[in-house]
Amino acid sequence: MSPESVNRRQLPVFLRNVRIGFGGRLIQDEMTFTIEDGEFIAVLGPNGAGKTTLLKLLLGLIRPEAGEVLVFGRRPSRGNPKIGYAPQFRTLDANFAVRARDLVGFGLDGHRWGPGFPSRKRRRLVDAALEEVRASEYAEAAVGELSGGEKQRLSLAQVLIANPGLVLLDEPLANLDIASALEIVSLVGGLCASRKVAVMLVTHDINPLLQHVDRVVYMANARSAIGAPETVITRETLSSLYNHPVEVVEAMGKKFVLGVET
Amino acid sequence: MLGELCSSQIMAHAFIGGAIVSVVAGSVGYFLVLRAQAFVAEAFTDIGFAGATGAALLGVGSLVGMIVFSLLAAAGLGMLGKRVRGRDVEVGMVLSFALGLGVLFLSIYSRTSGSHAMSGINILFGSMLTINSTDILAALATCATALGALAILYRPLLFASVDPAGAEARGVPMRALSAAFLAIVALTTAACVLLVGILLTASLLIAPAAAAVNLTNRPARAIALSVAAAVGVTWVGLILTFAGTIRHLPAGFYISALAALTYTASLLLRKRLRPVRAFERAHLDRETG
Structure with missing residues (x-):
């Protein structure tokens, strides 16, 4: 294998001759791209x-049913x-129970166990993520008060705060x-x-x-x-x-x- | 007069027991409200009733019976799926079946033992005024376990309750989390039923938490408010009970009435708070957009 192609295998996405099926149905075949x-x-x-x-x-x-899939050089x-993933059909339940900054903070440590205590560093990171998606002005607002576009920004910030x-x-x-x-x-x-x-x-x-x-x-x-x-x-x-x-x-x-x- | 009240051991026990239960009910209730699982809490109280009466029949402690029954039910409900949202039919069936079992156990118990169905009455309406130190210790152990588990689950549970798709994407184990939370609810309701009875547990679990969610959009603050409201409602209810000893209205009446009152008050307060904020946002949008 040439050094160049080894290098390409380390890219964010590397797909070669990939076949995907779902429930016996062929969805994609011969997908090749980086x-x-x-x-x-x-x-x-x-x-x-x-x-x-x-x-x-x-x-x-x-x-995959066939072919090779690599994400940063590793099998998925x-x-x-x-990887940061913002799913479709996001239902934000209990919309008025959390603020915009809480939703973004989930992306940082929402998956960790324990109560988690507020810290200056955590606050800075959340503030920076809100700033990055230009959502600072509604950081303290309840999520339920926000428009669809504003919620999408938060969704983006939630993903970005984990540095994917x-x-x-x-x-x-x-x-x-x-x-x-x-x-x-x-x-x-x-x-x-x-x-x-x-x-x-x-x-x-x-x-x-x-x-x-x-x-x-x-x-x-x-x-x-x-x-x-x-x-x-x-x-x-x-x-x-x-x-x-x-x-x-x-x-x-x-x-x-x-x-x-x- | 309050000094007189507290000097009595019965009252001291009632106040301590009520506080222990309220702290856990307020905290667990917050997540029940977020997850729209009030009905699940209701079902668990009836399951606790079946457990307690079954335990009486077997001659074991009612707390043990309640915990065993509710944990079994939690496992069953946990198997239904990731979340127990909108599972009204299944939950409703479990609820009425449990209640039926409880009635059966109670009738066998009162027939065979020849005693009055007093223990059954206590389970239904609570035994706030007959709490002894053993009950308090048992409740304390159960509640501490539930609260400790809740603290461990706090962040993923909050994430999963508010933003399930986001939590799943971030790798939160949704099914295990949901099952673990149901187990916490099971322990909490068992302890609550022991102290304040089936009919009261739901009001203590749901109303203070729902009121708190109406008043703030900060999770930690909401939990603190919910706990404060639950303890407040319980204690004020007890004070009213003891103050009106001659008429002897049951503590349960006062506590459930105060809980409902707290929630209603929070609704009225919210109506005054929210539209203003919503208006400000709309106004801001127009200016910047």
């Missing part, structure tokens, strides 16, 4: 294409401290209005650059991300394509991926994929 430090990747594709399943694979919650394992090298965000833009979605995306883009953290963001709509992402992974029809948005989201690539004619229309600086369900 993700580098500080890269901002959008994960796109129709429902059931395996976007969330891909995240689960990296989290060690499911095993549950509770990997190098790879962040997996599952549909963070769902149910957000366009302005909030754009804010979250530019925030994440900035974090990739400033922290050198790799981010995989699952989304249905590429448009809020077009200006910010480095590459997209497009999953459909048990296959995938990876590359810059302008090379992947094209009539040729998507038609071959879906195996039927697909049209990509550009209008008002946005891309619209026609002929498929997104």
